[in-house]
Structure formats: C-alpha cells, structure tokens
Amino acid sequence: MKKSILFLGILASVQIVNAQTATPLYKSKNASIESRVNDLLKRMTLKEKIFQISQGFTGGNNNANNNSARFKDIPDGIGSLIYFSDDPVYRNDVQKHAMETSRLGIPILFGYDVIHGFRTIAPVSLGQACSFNTDLVTKADAVAAKEAKLSGLDWTFSPMIDVARDPRWGRVMEGYGEDSYTNARFAAAAVKGYQGDKLNDKYSIAACLKHYVGYGLSEGGRDYHYADVSPQSLWETYLPPYQAGIKAGAATVMSSFNDISGIPGSANYYTLTTILKDRWKFNGFVISDWGSVEQLIPQGVAATRAEAGQKALNAGVDMDMTDKVYEENLAQLIKDKKVSMTRVDDAVKRVLRVKFELGLFDQPYTTIIDSSKRYLNTNDKAIGEQLAEESIVLLKNEKNILPLKSEVKTIALIGPLAKNQEDLVGSWSAHGDPKETISILDAMQNQFGSKVKISYARGCDFEKPETSGFDEAVTAAKNADVVVLCLGEKRAWTGENTSRSTIALPSVQEKLMEAVRAAGKPVVLVLSNGRPLDISALEPKADAIVEIWQPGTAGGTPLAKVLDGKVNPSGKLSITFPRSTGQIPIYYSMRQSARPTSGLYQDIPTEPLYWFGYGLSYTTYQYGAVKLSSASIHKNQKLVATVEVENTGAMNGKETMLWYISHPAASISRPMKELKFFEKKQIDAGKKVSYQFEIDPMRDLAFPDADGKLHLEAGTYYLMAGKEKVKFELKD
Numbered sequence: 001m002k003k004s005i006l007f008l009g010i011l012a013s014v015q016i017v018n019a020q021t022a023t024p025l026y027k028s029k030n031a032s033i034e035s036r037v038n039d040l041l042k043r044m045t046l047k048e049k050i051f052q053i054s055q056g057f058t059g060g061n062n063n064a065n066n067n068s069a070r071f072k073d074i075p076d077g078i079g080s081l082i083y084f085s086d087d088p089v090y091r092n093d094v095q096k097h098a099m100e101t102s103r104l105g106i107p108i109l110f111g112y113d114v115i116h117g118f119r120t121i122a123p124v125s126l127g128q129a130c131s132f133n134t135d136l137v138t139k140a141d142a143v144a145a146k147e148a149k150l151s152g153l154d155w156t157f158s159p160m161i162d163v164a165r166d167p168r169w170g171r172v173m174e175g176y177g178e179d180s181y182t183n184a185r186f187a188a189a190a191v192k193g194y195q196g197d198k199l200n201d202k203y204s205i206a207a208c209l210k211h212y213v214g215y216g217l218s219e220g221g222r223d224y225h226y227a228d229v230s231p232q233s234l235w236e237t238y239l240p241p242y243q244a245g246i247k248a249g250a251a252t253v254m255s256s257f258n259d260i261s262g263i264p265g266s267a268n269y270y271t272l273t274t275i276l277k278d279r280w281k282f283n284g285f286v287i288s289d290w291g292s293v294e295q296l297i298p299q300g301v302a303a304t305r306a307e308a309g310q311k312a313l314n315a316g317v318d319m320d321m322t323d324k325v326y327e328e329n330l331a332q333l334i335k336d337k338k339v340s341m342t343r344v345d346d347a348v349k350r351v352l353r354v355k356f357e358l359g360l361f362d363q364p365y366t367t368i369i370d371s372s373k374r375y376l377n378t379n380d381k382a383i384g385e386q387l388a389e390e391s392i393v394l395l396k397n398e399k400n401i402l403p404l405k406s407e408v409k410t411i412a413l414i415g416p417l418a419k420n421q422e423d424l425v426g427s428w429s430a431h432g433d434p435k436e437t438i439s440i441l442d443a444m445q446n447q448f449g450s451k452v453k454i455s456y457a458r459g460c461d462f463e464k465p466e467t468s469g470f471d472e473a474v475t476a477a478k479n480a481d482v483v484v485l486c487l488g489e490k491r492a493w494t495g496e497n498t499s500r501s502t503i504a505l506p507s508v509q510e511k512l513m514e515a516v517r518a519a520g521k522p523v524v525l526v527l528s529n530g531r532p533l534d535i536s537a538l539e540p541k542a543d544a545i546v547e548i549w550q551p552g553t554a555g556g557t558p559l560a561k562v563l564d565g566k567v568n569p570s571g572k573l574s575i576t577f578p579r580s581t582g583q584i585p586i587y588y589s590m591r592q593s594a595r596p597t598s599g600l601y602q603d604i605p606t607e608p609l610y611w612f613g614y615g616l617s618y619t620t621y622q623y624g625a626v627k628l629s630s631a632s633i634h635k636n637q638k639l640v641a642t643v644e645v646e647n648t649g650a651m652n653g654k655e656t657m658l659w660y661i662s663h664p665a666a667s668i669s670r671p672m673k674e675l676k677f678f679e680k681k682q683i684d685a686g687k688k689v690s691y692q693f694e695i696d697p698m699r700d701l702a703f704p705d706a707d708g709k710l711h712l713e714a715g716t717y718y719l720m721a722g723k724e725k726v727k728f729e730l731k732d
C-alpha cells in the first residue's frame with residue numbers, strides 16, 4: 001500500500017513538473033491550428049486580447065539609433081503593425097522584443113500597402129487589367145510578395161478590387177476597372193500571387209481584399225464621401241469581386257471608409273457579418289481602414305469613440321487600424337455589456353488563426369539575405385516589363401503609322417513625360433525608387449540607338465500655364481520625321497484623396513499638342529495616366545495614340561519596343577474613356593434606356609470616346625462565326641461556344657477573347673451586355689486559334705436579387721464575341 005502511494009506521489013509530482021515545463025499546446029508545431037488558437041485564447045487576459053486586435057505602425061525610419069524609442073512607441077502585445085520600413089533587420093528586432101517581453105510570446109503581424117509591387121514596380125492595377133492576362137498578374141504579385149517577405153512583411157493591404165466607374169475618383173488607378181467580372185478574375189489572380197499555395201510558404205504573404213464594399217461609388221468621385229449603393233448593385237456589381245477573392249482563399253478583408261447607403265462600410269453588420277462571415281463562411285479577419293472606426297463619428301453614426309468602437313466591433317470589424325479606439329475603449333464596453341466577450345474572442349481567434357496559418361509562431365523572423373539580392377532581380381524585372389508591355393493599349397493608328405518605319409530617321413520626343421521617371425511609377429508604389437525607372441527618352445535612345453536621332457524638348461510643364469518651351473518643341477517637330485508627344489498625369493493626381501473635377505488634361509498640354517501639330521509632321525500621342533482621360537481635344541490632332549498607363553520600373557522600355565514594332569500591343573481597355581467629364585458615369589454594362597435613340601446629350605455624341613474592351617493591334621484578326629453546341633439548353637445543361645480567330649496580318653500577336661452575355665427580357669432590367677469570360681491567346685501570323693467558353697447557366701446566366709438570391713430565368717439570351725452575336729434559348 002505504502003509503495004503504491006509513494007509511486008502515485010512521485011507520478012503526480014512528475015506530472016506537475018512536466019506540466020510546468022511542458023510546451024503549451026499553442027506552441028506545438030504538430031498540433032492543429034484550431035487547437036493552437038483555442039489553447040492560446042484561453043490563456044490570454046482581456047488586455048492581451050484587446051491589444052491583439054489592434055494595429056499600430058512603425059518604421060517611418062529605420063535609424064538604428066532610435067529603435068529603442070520605437071519600441072517605446074509600440075504598445076506591448078500589439079497584434080499588428082503597419083511597417084513603413086523595408087529593413088528586415090529592424091523588423092526582426094521589433095519582433096524579438098515583442099516575443100521576449102510579451103507574456104505569451106505572440107508574434108506581431110507586419111503589414112503594408114504593396115499594391116503593384118514592393119521595389120520592382122509593376123504597372124498600376126488599372127493598367128494591369130488591360131492585359132487581361134491573369135497568369136501574368138499572378139506572377140507579378142508573387143514577385144511583390146517575395147520582395148515584401150524578404151523585407152519583413154507578412155501581409156499586404158492588396159488587392160484593391162473596388163469596381164470604379166467615376167474616373168474623377170483618383171483611386172480608380174488602384175483597382176481593375178469598371179467591370180465586376182474583370183475585378184473578380186484579377187482578385188483571384190492577385191490572391192494566388194500573394195498567398196501562393198500555402199500561407200506559410202517561403203514567400204507567401206497574406207492578401208487583403210479592399211475596400212469592402214462599394215468604395216468606388218463615392219459620390220461625385222469625391223474620395224471618402226457618401227456612397228449610395230443600392231442592394232441590387234451591391235450584389236450584382238460590387239460584391240462579386242470579393243466573393244471571388246474569398247473563394248481564392250484571401251486571408252483578410254479591409255472594411256471601407258465609405259457609407260453604404262447610410263451605414264458605413266466599417267459599421268455594416270449586413271456586409272461584414274451576414275454576408276462575409278455567415279453566408280460566405282469567411283474565417284479570416286476584417287481590418288478597418290486607417291481610422292475608419294473613429295471616422296464613424298463624422299459619418300454621423302457614432303457620437304463618441306467608444307460608440308464607434310462598439311459599432312465597428314459588433315458589425316464585424318475584427319482589427320482596428322491605428323486610431324486606438326479598441327485599445328482605449330473595449331475594456332469598458334465589455335464591462336458595460338455593450339460588446340460581448342464572445343465577439344471579442346471571435347475577433348481574436350480570427351487574427352490568431354491567420355498568424356498560425358502564416359507560420360508566424362513557428363518562424364516569427366524574416367530570413368535575412370543581402371539587400372543586393374532582395375530586389376530588382378532580372379527575372380522579376382522581366383515579369384514587370386512583360387506586364388507593362390501587355391498593359392499598353394493602342395487607341396489609334398491612322399494609316400498604320402505605327403510601328404515606326406525604317407524611313408524615320410529623326411524623332412522629336414516632346415512633353416512633360418518624355419524625360420520623366422517619377423511619374424511613370426504611379427501612385428501607391430511602395431518602395432519603388434523612381435531613379436530605377438527608365439525614362440521614355442532613355443528607353444527610346446536604348447531602343448532606336450544609332451539608327452534614329454532622338455531630339456528631345458520638354459515643351460511644357462504638367463500644368464503651369466507657361467508656353468515659353470513651345471518654340472523649342474515646335475522647332476524639334478519641324479526638324480523631325482515624326483513627333484512622339486508624351487502627355488498625361490503626375491502620379492500624385494491619382495491614388496488616395498486625389499479627386500479631380502475634370503478628367504481633361506491641363507490646357508497647357510492641349511495647347512502644346514496644337515503647337516506641335518501645326519509643325520505639320522505626324523504626331524504619335526503617348527499617354528501616361530492613372531485614370532481615363534478626356535482627350536477629345538487631343539484625339540483629332542493625333543495620328544496615333546498609345547496608352548501606357550503608369551508602367552512602373554520598366555518605364556519607357558515597353559513603349560519603345562511597341563513604337564519600334566518589337567512588341568505588338570495587345571491591351572484592351574479595362575475602363576471606358578468618356579468623351580467628357582460630363583458623360584460620367586458611362587460604362588459598357590449600362591442598362592438599356594427606355595428610349596435608346598432619345599434622351600441623348602444635345603451638345604456631344606452620346607457614345608464615349610473608347611468603350612471598355614477597346615484596343616487595336618499591329619496585326620489584323622478575322623473572327624469566325626460563333627458556333628454553339630446547341631441552339632437551346634435546359635437550366636441543368638451546359639452550352640459550349642467556340643469561335644475561331646485567324647491572324648490575317650503579318651505580325652504575331654496576342655488576342656483576348658471577351659465573351660459577353662445579354663438577356664434582353666428578364667424579370668428585372670439587365671445590363672445591355674455583361675462580360676462573363678475572357679481568355680488571351682497567342683496567334684501567330686497566318687494562323688488560326690480556337691477559343692471556347694463553356695456556359696454554365698447558374699454561373700453565367702443567373703443574376704442576384706437585392707438580397708443575393710440567384711435567379712435563373714428561362715428565355716432568350718445572346719452571346720457576343722468580338723462583333724459576332726448569336727442567340728440561344730434557355731428552357732426550364
């Protein structure tokens with residue numbers, strides 16, 4: 001008996017010792033993520049939970065001398081930091097400090113805005129979408145993720161997938177254009193690029209779908225302003241890109257600044273919880289936008305910071321970005337039973353889950369490699385350059401003046417963007433260094449070398465009404481065989497908080513065109529911009545127009561290759577170019593008018609200058625008739641459409657097939673046409689290629705009602721590909 005008591009006593013004490021020295025479950029790599037999350041949660045104090053769902057920022061500079069001061073700036077136990085530095089060593093110092101001084105050693109999540117590249121900068125997203133090359137965008141975003149990861153980041157606040165149809169709104173540059181389906185496809189492509197196969201892969205970082213939802217509808221194009229989002233358009237237009245991003249596995253979502261018809265995106269239970277978490281089963285976390293919790297006060301739905309915090313958390317915002325509302329108010333809100341512990345625990349678990357999925361508990365530190373190997377490597381720059389090439393849209397090419405012929409011996413390169421690096425990088429360009437961007441002048445000299453003389457004249461500033469440079473420009477034009485006139489926007493004219501009352505260029509640029517045109521030589525207009533422009537004053541004076549957007553690090557090189565015929569432009573517009581600001585909003589998927597030939601503008605044509613999907617090529621494509629597997633199908637059947645396209649020109653090219661559906665008589669009015677599939681293929685000169693679209697009625701013909709219920713209606717439909725249009729019937 002005594003022996004057994006002694007044995008049990010020894011056993012118990014061994015277990016106690018083990019328990020005290022045993023690794024807690026949440027630190028065990030072999031345990032399931034959910035068990036680690038739950039184990040850690042139950043060990044956390046209320047204060048630790050509150051700071052876990054709060055985000056600060058650091059790294060404004062990475063001066064080693066004031067790192068300690070930085071640590072003081074960083075609240076103990078903070079869940080996440082916006083990391084403005086590109087120094088992984090400093091980041092690891094902060095992480096080490098956090099893990100060694102915090103009681104439970106929970107790693108910090110470092111995030112930043114890597115929108116179209118980290119240091120190797122790709123074209124702005126609006127331009128990327130013109131490539132209609134989702135695979136290439138995935139590759140470009142994988143490059144961004146690798147450079148970001150090596151610089152200390154675990155998370156990017158990207159992709160921005162706000163459908164935008166008002167180019168007065170400067171953030172139009174940041175998303176993938178006017179079309180819901182296009183934004184959905186690129187949302188999935190970007191998530192795949194950032195997150196790779198698994199979140200804890202070597203170069204994976206968490207994606208963040210933003211800004212959820214309807215931000216592109218900010219009234220009058222005025223950033224941060226009220227957005228009247230009807231329930232029908234919410235489901236039909238603004239939610240699908242987010243649903244696609246969630247299906248692709250996006251780890252996080254960012255709630256938006258804007259109102260959603262009276263209930264701000266950061267206090268909207270219906271969008272944040274009912275739709276995102278309950279219906280779509282999203283198990284990542286929602287972060288607010290910068291200060292968007294506190295901004296519920298000026299938006300008129302909260303009287304105090306405490307009330308703002310209560311509304312945001314209860315609506316479904318899991319983490320509070322930088323305004324300290326959660327840090328300073330949640331404890332009292334819980335005490336006053338205005339926020340439940342259940343909701344706080346849910347938010348904390350969502351944040352911890354992403355951290356575990358990223359592998360942050362097991363590998364909290366960035367692998368340090370020499371900075372000379374971190375950025376701008378040859379293959380990565382080549383991906384960005386190819387994407388910039390495929391983003392270029394040829395808008396006009398009278399008498400095939402392009403590509404420039406061998407007879408051209410002198411080119412007058414003119415305009416504020418001709419010898420410019422800064423503005424070719426675009427807004428939201430992270431750690432991209434404009435000095436590493438190639439100007440159009442340098443690119444043209446590199447490309448055309450000794451065979452052509454490039455004479456440069458700036459001509460004018462972007463907007464200063466100063467014409468003293470015109471004479472030099474006109475002289476250059478007179479002495480040249482062709483003028484390449486580079487006009488457009490500063491990068492600071494698009495991006496956040498950059499609304500403009502007009503999308504026309506400053507008049508001095510239009511006057512420069514007029515002066516140069518008067519020299520009597522052919523003019524190739526090159527546009528570098530972050531939004532559609534009203535170029536109705538410029539278009540008639542240009543023999544050719546090349547839209548290069550803001551190409552990023554590749555700068556002028558893709559353009560030079562296009563002008564020299566080494567690259568055949570393949571871009572198609574991801575957004576309509578209005579004829580004037582007065583036409584806004586105008587987009588391809590509008591509803592039909594009650595009187596299609598009336599109600600038109602009296603003073604200008606009703607058509608825009610260029611529709612979504614427009615883009616020329618140096619070669620010609622002959623579309624065959626669209627062939628259908630059947631003239632009618634039942635709702636439970638699929639319909640296969642094929643079309644052959646022949647490259648009837650002399651130059652190899654890449655052609656994007658845009659497949660549109662129209663449903664002219666339905667229970668509610670439907671868009672005149674809706675893009676439902678696209679595919680880009682190489683077609684060599686003289687060759688034919690077949691494109692196929694397998695129509696799945698529930699996916700491609702059904703439409704949501706005002707609460708997201710899909711309706712699939714029998715009736716007559718049309719399928720369009722190029723100029724081809726075929727009818728088919730859908731039966732019950």
Ligand code: GLC
Pocket residue numbers: 082113157210289290496
């Ligand atoms: C900004 C932007 C958002 C960005 C965030 C962090 O205000 O609206 O897109 O991710 O703050 O920089």
